[in-house]
Amino acid sequence: MTPARLIATFGGCGLFPRAPGTVGSLAALLVGLPLLKRPRMLVCAAMAATLVGWWATARAGEGEDHSWIVIDEVAGMWIALLACLPDSHQDEAATKATHRLLWPIVAFGLFRLFDITKPGPIGALDRRHDAIGVMGDDVLAGFASAGCVRVLRKIWTCGNKTVSK
Template sequence: MDMARLIATFGGCGLSPRAPGTVGSLAALVVGLPLLKRPRLLVAGIAAVTVVGWWATKRSGKGEDHSWIVIDEVAGMWIALLACLPKTEEQAREKWFWMYPLLSFAFFRLFDITKPGPVGVLDKRHDATGVMGDDVVAGAMAALCVKGVRTVMARASH
């Protein structure tokens, strides 16, 4: 396996015989959770995965969104996790905090699979920008939804 394919499959996660996108998203969640304690590293990781993922997709997948390409799910999932960053130590210890990464995963998968609005528009590009872009937008939409849930939960607890 060459470097581009290794990156595109996120170390082989995309080679799962069942639901490779979900497997890639779950792997991204597991790898991304410790990064919630290092926000700058999470942001740098998002930038790196997006740029390197675009290159790997263009090179190994010829720009097509093959099911084995899951590096786009990693970028989207990590963007969704941005909404989980605690602003204080107190927030990190709140009883509902564990729920937010799970919600990020659920919202991200929902938007990645159903492809509403701009996600679907980017998906129709059939090039590396579309492959990466639809998941970046799905991740941003998921982050907005999680942010909304966090706001409601914070208001309800006071």
């Protein structure tokens, strides 16, 4: 296996026979969870997956979005996870219990929703037949997911403040 194909398949996750995009996203979630404790590392990982993924996709997939290419899901999932980072020390204490997994699972679900349905500009990028389109639609899906998670967390926090008063 060439280095480009190894990267594009995220170490072979994309070769799973059923739902390789979901398998790649789930693998990214599992690798990304420990990185939530190291925010700079998660940011760097998301940027590296995007840039190296663009290179690998252009080389291994010749710009086409083959089902075995899942590095785009990895980049998008790690971008979505950025919205799960604690806001403050108070929020960090709250995330130690059930919320530690709640928001990453919500981010995963939203990311898969946006990646599969491809609304608006996500779909427009998906229709490109080059590495920018392959990576770009998932990067945008990651940002859309992150935005939704931030809004949901804000609503959750406001709701919990109202209940505790």
